[in-house]
Amino acid sequence: MAGRMSSETLTSAGKSLSEKVSTAAFWGRAYFQKHWAMNRAPEFVHRPFLEKIEVCLKDWTPKGRPHLPHGVRLITCLDEDYPEELLETDPPPLAIFTKGEWRPDAIRMAVVGSRKPTAYSLRITRACMKSWVEAGFEVVSGGAFGLDAEAHRAALDFGGRTLVVMGSGFQHLYPKAHRLLFQEILDRGGVWISEYPPNTEPHARFFPERNRIIAALGHSLFLAQAHLKSGSMITAKKALELGREIFVLRPPSEDANFEGSRQLLESGAIPVSDPQDWMLFYHPDKPRPHELI
Numbered sequence: 174m175a176g177r178m179s180s181e182t183l184t185s186a187g188k189s190l191s192e193k194v195s196t197a198a199f200w201g202r203a204y205f206q207k208h209w210a211m212n213r214a215p216e217f218v219h220r221p222f223l224e225k226i227e228v229c230l231k232d233w234t235p236k237g238r239p240h241l242p243h244g245v246r247l248i249t250c251l252d253e254d255y256p257e258e259l260l261e262t263d264p265p266p267l268a269i270f271t272k273g274e275w276r277p278d279a280i281r282m283a284v285v286g287s288r289k290p291t292a293y294s295l296r297i298t299r300a301c302m303k304s305w306v307e308a309g310f311e312v313v314s315g316g317a318f319g320l321d322a323e324a325h326r327a328a329l330d331f332g333g334r335t336l337v338v339m340g341s342g343f344q345h346l347y348p349k350a351h352r353l354l355f356q357e358i359l360d361r362g363g364v365w366i367s368e369y370p371p372n373t374e375p376h377a378r379f380f381p382e383r384n385r386i387i388a389a390l391g392h393s394l395f396l397a398q399a400h401l402k403s404g405s406m407i408t409a410k411k412a413l414e415l416g417r418e419i420f421v422l423r424p425p426s427e428d429a430n431f432e433g434s435r436q437l438l439e440s441g442a443i444p445v446s447d448p449q450d451w452m453l454f455y456h457p458d459k460p461r462p463h464e465l466i
């Protein structure tokens with residue numbers, strides 16, 4: 174794939190670029206994003222991915238060697254196991270920080286929803302988690318209060334793997350109330366993922382940014398409950414832009430807590446009333462889990 178550099182082809186120029194990418198992932202995210210946004214001309218847009226990175230970081234000066242805490246890994250966009258799905262995002266993360274066993278070839282379902290869920294959305298979300306875990310999916314969500322946390326907990330309860338995508342660095346877990354949940358995710362074989370260096374504190378602008386990563390990592394997305402203006406809707410719209418299938422819990426009649434859900438269904442999202450509904454429509458780009466073959 175464009176953007177990858179094997180050890181055989183990693184020239185001195187490639188080593189220089191690798192150093193630029195890894196240091197910019199630590200100290201130059203804003204610099205990279207600014208230069209990516211400045212290059213919207215067709216001759217840039219249609220360049221190979223690796224050339225785009227070279228253009229954006231042409232004048233970036235490496236700032237020392239990044240230090241990673243124990244157990245944290247930096248996977249740059251030049252590495253073989255960087256998630257190919259993230260190359261579709263705009264802008265793509267220069268790198269992701271991971272803790273736990275990252276499996277690039279896994280089939281994943283992204284799950285998002287309200288921080289104040291109804292009993293109905295909690296019940297069906299939990300039932301869907303059981304179905305997806307049994308089918309071999311990994312569950313991706315953002316670790317927030319409400320339906321995010323329920324998706325993670327249900328995946329663990331049913332013996333599945335779950336990935337939490339954070340809007341902060343690993344040394345500043347957010348929300349703090351979910352520290353035990355995040356630790357259990359690691360202890361049970363799951364993964365922490367962040368675009369932000371480990372010492373980055375949470376900030377409001379980071380959460381909409383991280384939503385594109387949740388949307389991209391999921392090969393499909395399930396939205397359990399959402400208001401019109403919410404982070405869940407941002408994630409769902411990002412998933413639509415990426416061509417993902419969107420499954421939406423069918424809302425109760427006239428319930429104002431599901432206004433965003435109704436909008437997505439009116440736009441062509443697939444309604445889910447029963448945990449098995451999604452199996453009738455699921456058409457992944459990658460091979461299905463073995464239970465669905």
